Amino acid sequence: MPLRIYLSNDTSARAAGAERLAEAWAREPELEVVRTSSRGAFFLEPLVERDTPEGRLLWPQARPDDLPRIRAGDGGVPLSRIPFLAEQQRAVFANFGTAEPLSLAHYQRHGGWRGSERAMGLSPEELISEMKRSGLRGRGGAAFPVWHKWDIARRTEADQKYVVANADEGDAGTYCDRMIMEGEPFRLIEGMLICAKAIGANRGYVYCRWEYPAAAMTMQRAVAEAERAGRLAVDGRPFRLEVFRGAGSYVCGEETALLSSLEGGRGMVKVRPPYPAVSGLYGKPTVVSNVLTFATVTEILARGADWHASLGTATSKGTIALQLGGRIKQPGLVEIPFGATLAEVLERFGGGMADGSRFKAVQVGGPLGSLFPESRLEIPLCFDAFNEAGAVLGHGGIVVFDKETDMVELARHYMTFTAEESCGKCTPCRIGSARGRELLERIEAGRGTAGDLALLADLGETMKATSLCAHGGRAPYPVLTALEHFRDEFTRRFSHGAVHPAHH
């Protein structure tokens, strides 16, 4: 019997060298390399695993010449000895690391299709009440109650309804949707089938961002596999599912822009109401939800609403998938129940700051999220607390900045990002972000004045209050929180010109 070893095929793992290992070992005799999903502990990649009678053993940061050690079983670490993984409470990502992305057999053996099979036996009303009891809220950023969206789509009469998975995961430092599509694509398909059953849809689309070629490819294959296996059906009618690739626009993560793009138009935001659940794709009722949301739906149907409702806080039920990045020791995916504090997560899972660096700020919720200084890290990770703080959990991205970071440059960078990704439809975002970027460029170049800061704040208030969508409405937050917590870095530029703060 050849030795079976497991190696992730996830894009992050490949970037860390998994492909080099796979190539090096391709012609090794008596060796079977099984490509799997990733555990999301990217600081350990490339991570090689093998089965032992005591369970899996892991060889972190493996090199080609580690093969003899792995064959011999030398130096392998059991999962329980890696706190980053052992201390998580994984549900949606429970199979990550073992799941073989396109193996229907593996998926079935590890609980696959249980959720959708159960759903097919329930009525739409029962499904919606199941979602209501679970307390699931959308994971894309807006945190809208899933049951409510489904119920509106279900009640709206139409000859055609759609289910659309938002896989336009554009926030810098987020990757959990990509992991799902690359690692356990059937889980997403299942969630979409369950939704289709609940609302009465027979067509679905996965809107996958252009920058995720591997995810799109895997999804396409998974759809074909599922279809071949007769899984793409709702109430005996075929459910047609297609993977659609976006064209590289950040704002197409906004649901109405996404739908415009999917229809073949410019990816521009539309006014709401009507919401997509009433009038979405081609004017038909459409549920647009994030990939992680659908993946969670699958788990809720498999395990029951009560299981989900038992996790998390009063209004933030279930688990949150945090994606740690930036200047910390242990970047990677962390799935835990809602409610832990930001400080706790950074310390316990992030493992503290990377060697030689000191903490300065952390941004939660993507490029439109607020910055938190050290004094604000006790905030619990749940929707309400963030809402009260005027911040957002967004899609769970957490990026840590160290003392080397120039906050003026960072603020300018964010406003530049907003300006470059603005769809150009509404005035506060289209012109406001351009003016904001110019003000910050001026300050960065040492030509700013106190009046510029006041103008920036005034502009920020108007952008927040009047923008058509969250792109313009949230854009001021990173800038204004940088200004709030690190004001002296801005004022210092007035007289001294462009100086890197590390030189002080």
Added chain:
Amino acid sequence: MAPSIPLTINNRQIYADAGDTVYTAAANAGIAIPSLCASAQLSPYGSCRLCVCEIDGMKGLHASCSMPVRAGMTVRTESDQLTKHRRNLVELYLSERPAGQRLEQLADLAKAYGVTEVRYPPGAERAPIVDDSSPFFTFDNQRCISCARCVRACDEIQPAFAVSLVGAGFAVRPAWGAAGLDGGGGVASSTCVSCGACVKECPTGALTEKTILQEGPPTTFVRTTCAYCGVGCALEAGLRDGRVVSMTPADDGPANHGHACLKGRFGWTYNYAKDRITEPLLREGSSWKRAGWDEALDFIARSFSRLKDEAGPDAVAAISSSRGTNEENYLFGKFIRCVMGTNHIDNCARVCHSATVTGMMETFGASAATNSIRDLDAAKLILVAGANPTESHPVLGAKLLQLARRGVPLIVIDPRRTEIARAATVHLQLRPGTNVALLNGLGHVIAAEGLVDQAFVEARTEGFADWQSTVEEYPPDRVADLTGVPADAIRRAAVMYATSGASLSVHGLGMTEHRWGSHGVMALCNLALATGNVGRPGTGINPLRGQNNVQGASDSGCLPTHYVGYQRLNDPAVAARHQTITGRPLPSRRGMKIPDMWDAALEGRLKGLWIIGYDVAQTDPNLNKVRAALARLECLVVQDLFMSQTAKFAHVVLPGASFLEKDGTFTNLERRIQRIRKAVDPPNGILPDWQVVCEVSTRMGYPMRYGHPSEIMAEMAALSPMLAGVSYERLEQPAGLQWPVPDPQHPGTALMHEERFARGNGRFVAVDYLPPGEEPTPDYPFVLITGRLLEHYNCGAQTRRTDIIHLVDSDVLEVHPEDAARLGLRDGDLVRLVSARSSAVLPARASSRVRPGELFTTFHFPDSDVNSLLSSSADDSSKCPEYKVSTVRIERLDDDEELDPEDEAERRRVHSRLGMVP
């Protein structure tokens, strides 16, 4: 229904309709909320954000333009924070414009919110891009605010999709043309149909009419009605220093709701054409003598008096203008009946919809649209039978395209693949001249499948059994052989028409201008009767009348068969009323129809003819015969704006006043009487046609004295029960009046035949298919269809004298690509079309709008002389000519063949337009 949703805006309780947004509800209640991107014509968009408001119980601010009303909602549209944000938004708009540029509409907002300076440091400005490629308007990006009203107007109102947004973020802007993200060759290279909707919607003047850029913006407006097609668009003529400088569709226009087409919107500059006739001309041998009005009017009166005395009343006839007002038409009819003492009067309806008049009179008892344009919104299916509305009735065509986009099924019957046919659910592409067979085939399926509305048939109709046994002979397979339409398509269309719940038919000259045109119209009416699709909103038979007042010219009595209001000539009561009011007897013998007049002239029976505003020598069929007839007349009087082909034969030419230069009324294709108003003085003291008729009549011993056209309308109302309730006072309302208006309190009739048909019961008239007048032979293997283009109007006398000429400057022969290849024709090659009557030289172009073996062209340009090819074949009962079917052959012209100077000029023009090296 009165608005019923209560809400509070700025502490005021108001009521809104279910579809209202906060913005529209406020506007209806007289509460103004600032906005630049909102438009009553367009769906909510949410670009400018100026309309934000506060709503109790809802976090944050909300754009009122996209917020639906909810019962009990409390809204504030003014507050300190709202003012602050609006101020900041206006400042942002100003910040993207180059310093020193005029602010135009933004200036009011800047003033209102106290934006005196832009606080931002100099930064990015809008790119200096100008699109000057349209003959009619200019786009200046630096005056634009990227609100996309132009894009939305083009998509939602016209649907032409000629303009879209390009660029990203700050640089987003509208662009026309199809060459990449930077925008392409501009308006001229796009699918723009020059309807001007984008220009009208533009809130900042970034899009402006060239006439306004040249002459300055209008200072006053005069409400009038378009003088092109029969849709009857309400227009606002913009005036400056006594000249028209713009023409804008009126939002409360009942037929057009703020939309127009390029002819109405930009095609009015012929009014100032250099070659307008400005004084009477008398023939002197082969040339003209300028004459004073008295001299000319005396000459006419003397000539007609002499002819009447010498040869009797039947020696003189009149052809009235379907372009003129109701009042002028009535008066012309009064002249021929009271002064000349005959009924020899006809109008252009003879050659377009006379078959409709006959067909609908026989079946319904009234010869006009049964329903109203607004009923298109109530229809669940629309049948477009032999009509090309996106070109010939563009505003109605745009409406149909809107409905098609909304999912309303369209069935189109047309031998050509027109724009509306491409938008159709089912296109029944039949052989020209086979309408009756096809319609009977539809009837066959309806009867055979049990889709007849039995209750309607029993309660409201007669003659059903006859019809049923006739259509029995038209099973789909046989009809497929006769018409070339697949049997499946016939079945599908029949079921759709019969089962939609409300099927509305519009038809055009493709139904009427045939050898058996009246039969076609009857076959169409039969279908409506069999399925109960008449007398209800969203149904009916609705002829699309071609000229602005072709309905009114017939209504006013310019028919040899009927008196004003379609009253019978032999009705003693009518005659008595006529005698009382006019003081003269009503001639009871039917007069001559236009084609009869040509025969009479050629035979020497007709000696005098007075034609107002109708170029028979270009637009009637079999031109050689028409010209010969005109040449034989002893006295031909022609009134026109320009020296038309017909005027060239005249003994007296009188200048005419345009629709912008006189008062009166037009009646549109939905029987709606609307005012036209004098906006400017005619040049050189030209008399309007009605005054000319009065002057001649008075000189012939029958004084006509009217101070104003309103007095003429009062007389028409007194004479005609159908118009009894019409008065200028009532016509002041924007909606005008739809006849019948039986008394002064009657609101007018939007829907006819509701309880009973005008003739009592609806009558099925069973008709059999008979072949067209000509069928292809080896000598003349092609079937020629004639029709119209969007850009030009009928004989082109007006449109050719506007900037429209820069879009289309020649008639073109459309040849199917297979035929073109077989004949070795390249686009732009001149060919000679030869019929048994005559020949004509035209440039050809390959086009799959026509089928193999069929050809299409227009007769907008006198040079091409297309109508000389046609025969005098006409519908038996109505004499409506068979414009739609003639057989011809195509002869190639060799490049070195010598042509006469006109054709040679044409060849050079076409070649230069196609960029071909001579």
